[in-house]
Amino acid sequence: MERADIQTHPKTISRQGSGETPPKKHSGHLEVIIEDFELLEIYPMSNELDALIEELVIANKILYNEGVVDGFGHISVRHPSKESRFFIAKSMAPGLVSAKDILECDFEGVIHDPENRKSYVERFIHSEIFRARPDINSIVHSHSPSVIPFGVTSQRLRPICHMSGFLGSQTPIYEIRHTAGETSDLLINSQKLGKSLANTLGSATVALMRGHGSVTVGTSIKQAVYRAIYTEVNAKLQLESMKIGTIEFLTDAEAMATAGMADQHLDRPWALWKEKALSQHG
Numbered sequence: 001m002e003r004a005d006i007q008t009h010p011k012t013i014s015r016q017g018s019g020e021t022p023p024k025k026h027s028g029h030l031e032v033i034i035e036d037f038e039l040l041e042i043y044p045m046s047n048e049l050d051a052l053i054e055e056l057v058i059a060n061k062i063l064y065n066e067g068v069v070d071g072f073g074h075i076s077v078r079h080p081s082k083e084s085r086f087f088i089a090k091s092m093a094p095g096l097v098s099a100k101d102i103l104e105c106d107f108e109g110v111i112h113d114p115e116n117r118k119s120y121v122e123r124f125i126h127s128e129i130f131r132a133r134p135d136i137n138s139i140v141h142s143h144s145p146s147v148i149p150f151g152v153t154s155q156r157l158r159p160i161c162h163m164s165g166f167l168g169s170q171t172p173i174y175e176i177r178h179t180a181g182e183t184s185d186l187l188i189n190s191q192k193l194g195k196s197l198a199n200t201l202g203s204a205t206v207a208l209m210r211g212h213g214s215v216t217v218g219t220s221i222k223q224a225v226y227r228a229i230y231t232e233v234n235a236k237l238q239l240e241s242m243k244i245g246t247i248e249f250l251t252d253a254e255a256m257a258t259a260g261m262a263d264q265h266l267d268r269p270w271a272l273w274k275e276k277a278l279s280q281h282g
């Protein structure tokens with residue numbers, strides 16, 4: 001019973017055992033319990049992979065519910081233990097994705113699925129950005145509508161408010177014609193195009209794709225989703241502001257400071273977006 005109590009209330013003890021629950025006279029027993037407690041911290045769910053896939057499913061529904069993706073667009077997450085692999089849904093509308101629809105893909109764009117199901121033709125966006133950016137664990141590709149104008153005009157997407165400081169001073173624009181010529185369908189449907197997009201993204205958090213959409217990256221699913229949503233929000237605000245006057249954008253230092261601030265609070269909007277999405281599309 002003592003063991004169960006500690007597992008359900010892990011915050012009542014510290015690693016040094018100086019918390020209120022464990023009596024010092026049971027120090028031999030306590031060591032074992034604290035070791036287990038540390039394992040619980042590292043693996044908070046009974047099956048880490050199932051939890052990650054569930055989070056990816058929720059992310060699909062959130063992105064749909066928040067208007068970032070519609071029938072098109074996708075989100076991926078890097079496999080936590082298998083090198084050069086990531087998870088992404090089979091080729092389907094993101095709002096309808098469930099855990100059974102998540103497939104494993106490698107960095108060559110090959111799907112490893114016993115049922116031979118297909119994923120998106122644009123999976124090379126994910127494979128090549130994961131390859132180029134070891135710091136990144138989740139990628140969103142969308143056609144979110146307010147962002148499109150900034151990929152086709154001389155007006156650059158820049159951080160207009162404190163929630164979108166992650167945009168930084170540069171949101172690079174990918175020009176597919178430089179790699180695919182002037183007759184392509186604009187889709188990133190090969191390793192070669194994926195590599196050139198990853199090259200344009202560089203170390204940025206967002207890249208716009210001329211006449212197509214955008215790609216947003218994060219160190220976690222929550223961060224990538226947050227950034228995808230606020231990229232669309234920022235674009236909408238910037239379009240509105242352009243109508244009424246000259247815009248005072250965040251400075252580079254403000255952008256950096258606010259991005260760090262937002263990263264401390266990713267759980268709060270996630271909880272709200274999740275509740276909204278699951279109540280409507282659960």
Ligand code: MN
Pocket residue numbers: 072073122141142143212213
């Ligand atoms: Mn696309």
